[in-house]
Amino acid sequence: MTADDSYGRLDDDDYPAYTMGRAAEMLGTTQGFLRAIGEARLITPLRSEGGHRRYSRYQLRIAARARELVDQGTSIESACRIVVLEDQLEEAQRINAEYRRAAESAEPPTED
Numbered sequence: 051m052t053a054d055d056s057y058g059r060l061d062d063d064d065y066p067a068y069t070m071g072r073a074a075e076m077l078g079t080t081q082g083f084l085r086a087i088g089e090a091r092l093i094t095p096l097r098s099e100g101g102h103r104r105y106s107r108y109q110l111r112i113a114a115r116a117r118e119l120v121d122q123g124t125s126i127e128s129a130c131r132i133v134v135l136e137d138q139l140e141e142a143q144r145i146n147a148e149y150r151r152a153a154e155s156a157e158p159p160t161e162d
C-alpha cells in the first residue's frame with residue numbers, strides 16, 4: 051500500500067482507524083462500555099494484527115447513539131435494540147424514497 055492509498059482511507063467512514071482507548075476517550079465513555087455493546091453485537095470492531103480492537107467513524111456514531119440512550123436511563127441491551135431498529139427504519143425509508151423516485155420517473159406524462 052502506498053502513502054497515497056493510506057491517506058485516501060482517512061475519508062472512509064468504515065476504515066478502522068481508532069483504538070479502543072481513543073474511541074472511548076472520544077465518546078467520553080469507558081472501554082467496558084465499548085466491550086458491552088460489542089458483546090450485544092451492536093458493533094463488531096475489526097482487529098489489528100496484534101488482536102487489538104479497532105473502530106471506524108461509522109461504529110463510533112452508532113456507539114455514541116447507544117451511549118446517549120444509556121445516559122438517559124435505557125439499559126445497554128435495550129439501547130442496542132433501539133439503535134438497530136432506528137438503523138433499519140432509516141434504511142427502509144431510503145429504499146422507499148428510491149422506489150418513489152423510480153416510479154415517478156417511469157410514469158407517462160399526463161395530458162392536459
